[in-house]
Each structure stands twice: as structure tokens, then as C-alpha cells.
Amino acid sequence: xxxxxxxPRFEKAxxxxxxxxxTLLIYQLLDGPQRYSTIKNQLNISSRVLTERLKELETExxxxxxxxxxxxxxxxxxxxxxxYAIAPVLKAIEQWSSEWVTIDIE
Amino acid sequence: xxxxxxxPRFEKAxxxxxxxxxTLLIYQLLDGPQRYSTIKNQLNISSRVLTERLKELETExxxxxxxxxxxxxxxxxxxxxxxYAIAPVLKAIEQWSSEWVTIDIE
DNA sequence: TAAACTAAGTTACGAATTGTAAGTAAAGAA
DNA sequence: TTCTTTACTTACAATTCGTAACTTAGTTTA
Numbered sequence: 001x002x003x004x005x006x007x008p009r010f011e012k013a014x015x016x017x018x019x020x021x022x023t024l025l026i027y028q029l030l031d032g033p034q035r036y037s038t039i040k041n042q043l044n045i046s047s048r049v050l051t052e053r054l055k056e057l058e059t060e061x062x063x064x065x066x067x068x069x070x071x072x073x074x075x076x077x078x079x080x081x082x083x084y085a086i087a088p089v090l091k092a093i094e095q096w097s098s099e100w101v102t103i104d105i106e
Numbered sequence: 107x108x109x110x111x112x113x114p115r116f117e118k119a120x121x122x123x124x125x126x127x128x129t130l131l132i133y134q135l136l137d138g139p140q141r142y143s144t145i146k147n148q149l150n151i152s153s154r155v156l157t158e159r160l161k162e163l164e165t166e167x168x169x170x171x172x173x174x175x176x177x178x179x180x181x182x183x184x185x186x187x188x189x190y191a192i193a194p195v196l197k198a199i200e201q202w203s204s205e206w207v208t209i210d211i212e
Numbered sequence: 213t214a215a216a217c218t219a220a221g222t223t224a225c226g227a228a229t230t231g232t233a234a235g236t237a238a239a240g241a242a
Numbered sequence: 243t244t245c246t247t248t249a250c251t252t253a254c255a256a257t258t259c260g261t262a263a264c265t266t267a268g269t270t271t272a
Binding site: 010 | 113114115116117118119120122123124125126128129130133188191192194195197198199200201202203204205206207208209
Binding site: 035040047075 | 247248250251
């Protein structure tokens with residue numbers, strides 16, 4: 001009748017990682033620091049949602065936003081240590097997908 | 107300008123695993139075969155969405171639905187081999203969350 | 213034997229989330 | 243001076259989600 005005692009940290013991790021776009025965004029940032037426009041062009045994401053997700057990942061301390069005071073200013077997004085620590089999750093998904101996921105070509 | 111050549115299998119894996127509820131559902135089913143009502147009571151999910159997700163995971167061959175012809179009939183959901191193979195992903199998330207995720211108690 | 217209950221969903225609908233497209237401010241290039 | 247680019251923001255339409263009530267079939271309770 002009552003819910004299983006699921007670890008709140010694990011639950012929070014799922015909330016973050018399962019939020020649409022977030023894992024793909026982290027995957028993209030594994031390549032190193034990138035600018036807003038670069039990310040936007042690589043993924044097929046709208047600017048509205050991209051901004052939203054970057055802010056979310058920033059408040060979760062997964063992503064760091066840096067304003068480089070050059071002229072013109074450049075804004076760079078990069079993974080924090082916490083963010084890079086997600087890499088094994090992505091690796092596990094890659095592993096599973098290469099072993100089990102089939103794409104149906106019609 | 108153009109998108110990175112992201113592996114379509116990996117992309118599909120992300121689509122499935124990042125779909126709201128799916129990973130939690132798989133996590134729940136790692137405990138073994140379970141009935142609809144058990145799953146519904148353990149997770150805090152609505153029947154509408156639960157049915158939808160179970161069907162999705164069934165068509166993806168991650169979950170198997172079995173009708174046990176007892177009286178009354180019992181319907182059991184369980185992970186397939188493909189489904190159980192997702193365990194390392196969950197393990198990696200668990201690992202990351204225990205190391206990095208903080209819950210803010212106010 | 214009628215009334216109530218359980219299991220496994222389904223349906224209708226309002227609320228929340230997303231995607232789309234257009235707009236903005238500041239700076240640089242043509 | 244007009245046109246672009248960058249890093250967003252805004253308005254609004256489309257999609258998805260959650261809530262609650264309903265269904266069908268069998269089952270226990272009174």
C-alpha cells in the first residue's frame with residue numbers, strides 16, 4: 001500500500017537526468033566548454049528550452065556558465081566536476097544501446 | 107552549422123530512458139515480476155500514464171506482459187533480458203547520486 | 213442474493229510543459 | 243548606415259501529463 005523507501009538522492013538524480021534534453025546536453029558538453037550557439041546548432045533544441053535547461057543544470061551545479069570579458073564578450077558553458085562525473089551513466093547507456101537497441105529502418 | 111553525427115541507437119536509448127517515469131519503472135521492475143496494482147502503489151504514478159508507459163516499454167521489448175490464466179486472471183509485468191540489461195545504467199546513476207547529489211533540507 | 217470491493221485498465225478534461233516563430237539589445241562587419 | 247551575429251526573451255499554439263471518475267469482470271461480505 002505504501003511506497004518503497006526510495007533513496008531521495010537517487011530520486012533527485014532521476015528527476016534531473018530524465019528531464020528532457022538534460023542527458024543529451026550533458027553528453028554534448030562532455031566534448032568540452034562550448035558556447036550557447038554551438039550547443040544550439042549541434043542539438044536540435046529550441047533556444048527557449050536550451051536557456052531553461054542550462055539554467056537548471058547551472059543551479060544543480062552540473063554546468064558552469066562563464067562570461068569571458070573579451071570584446072565582444074563570449075559566454076561559455078562547461079561541465080563542473082559533478083557534471084563530468086555523469087560520464088559513466090552515459091557510457092552505460094551507450095553500452096546498452098550498442099548491445100540491445102535496434103533502429104527500425106523502413 | 108550541422109549537427110554532430112550522434113549514433114541513432116544511442117539517441118533512441120536516450121529517448122526511451124529519458125521519457126518520464128520509464129527509468130523509475132525499470133528500476134521498480136528490477137525487483138522482479140510485479141502486478142499492475144503493485145507498481146502503481148509503489149510509484150506515485152497515475153493509471154493513465156502507467157498503462158501508457160508499460161505499453162511503450164512492452165513495444166520496445168524491455169517489459170513483458172503476461173496474463174496468468176488463474177481465477178481471477180493475474181497480469182504480471184516483468185523485465186525482459188533487454189530490460190535487465192539496463193541495470194548498469196541505474197547502478198551508475200545510483201553511484202553518481204550517492205557521490206554528488208545533495209538534498210536540500212530546509 | 214444484493215451490495216461492496218478489487219484488478220486492470222479507459223475516458224474526459226484541465227493544467228503544465230514544449231515547440232515554434234518572432235523579437236530584442238549590444239556589438240561588429242560590410 | 244544597414245546587415246549580421248550572439249545570447250537570449252516573449253507570445254502563443256501544440257503536446258503531454260495529472261486527476262478524477264468510470265468500466266468490466268470476477269469476488270467477497272452481509
